Amino acid sequence: MKSLTLASIVLVLGTGAAFAQDVVRMGTEGAYPPYNFINDNGEIDGFERELGDELCARAELTCEWVTNDWDSIIPNLVSGNYDTIIAGMSITPERDEVIDFTQPYTQPDPSAVVGMIDGLDLAGAVIAAQTGTIQAGYVAQIGATLVEFSSPDETVAAVRNGEVDAVIADKEFLKPIVEEEADMMFVGEDILLGGGIGMGVRESDPELKATFDAAIQTMKDDGTLNALISKWLPASALF
Template sequence: MKKLILTAAALAFTSGAALAQDVVRLGTEGAYPPYNYIDDNGEVAGFERALGDELCTRAELTCEWVTNDWDSIIPNLLSGNYDAIIAGMSITEERAQKVDFSENYTPPSYSSYAATSEDVDLETGVIAAQTSTIQSQYVVDTGATLLEFPSFEDSLAAMLSGEADAVFADKDTIVPVVEEGTAIFVGEDVPLSVGIGMAFRKSDPELRETFDAAIVSMKEDGTLNEMIREYLGEDSPVFE
């Protein structure tokens, strides 16, 4: 990977440029473990909570967390309900027409199928996936029958109850389910994502640049890879 060079001075400059607002509101779903979820204390937790807090510390920003349903997470960013999205959002050309993405904070990774039995026909069966995701579009493209749900948890429940033959999602979200013994991997891993990034309004380039600088600094010092391994698992792809 070509080395990314961004000096501490550049980080401080972009941070200062973004401080026109007192508090930066980070929007997340709170229902996509291990990326983001609500813990027993009612607080946002997971990989993206730890990542977002560290990014805000490095950028010297005061941040607060806001939760929003996935299916309206971009519209509510655009309407000003929060200032950035950090919610397991894959970077796609379609989404980039509406929002600006940061540097990716995960490398390209796989999507996977899970089911309760190996005897599943993924080409003609009923596949559950979260609505408005790269996985739901892929299921449509394969010709299988898609059952869309507002959250990963709902799509997983549909598979476990037998309403769907399998569930299809980011592999990192499937791994804990398989490790618990409630499902097994079926079929082949599918490379769909070019990475996950934060999303910003196109009218906020300075704020995006501030977080870009912080993400790059975490890539360069190895902190981001350490965080990926801790929260997403030792087998999750890391930056080289």
């Protein structure tokens, strides 16, 4: 995530209007399957597309989808380019200082490390992660050498071409890569990071946050959220 000065955050949040609009713009990355991706028809697809459409229907909102690069996804929410972030974003104290989050719509999902060297010593390894992710912060914590990339596909490509020893990301993103590529393997145990995944909203939009909180809760209560998680994220814990 690009850094924001405190002054710029205060300026944007101070001028934000209360939630009262005809169309809610749903911001996502469109590059992190199975959470969100662009399908063969050029449309946003995945777990969060299906979830977001259902939430909007339950809340009786007209929603449209917008894609944005991950490294500027929070600043562009704050500046008003869209109204929510629904992009596999883990709830962390650092992010919560800048934006608000709904209640989580997934439990904390396992992160994993994938490389091409069996028995790789992670503490002494060079590990790729996407910029601004909780996984990037974890690499720094364990003392490994971090190399950041702007997109998830670039992190995997860096392993393939020998630029780094391994990549760390959500296990659901990495699993198909390991299954399809014989040279790729999981290294070490799964890692639990963050407080689950939620929708990001501006701090000046408490009504929108409350609206989506209520819709998420109805999906938890009637089991439809667990059904979506089982469909798209079968290894994830259910509510």
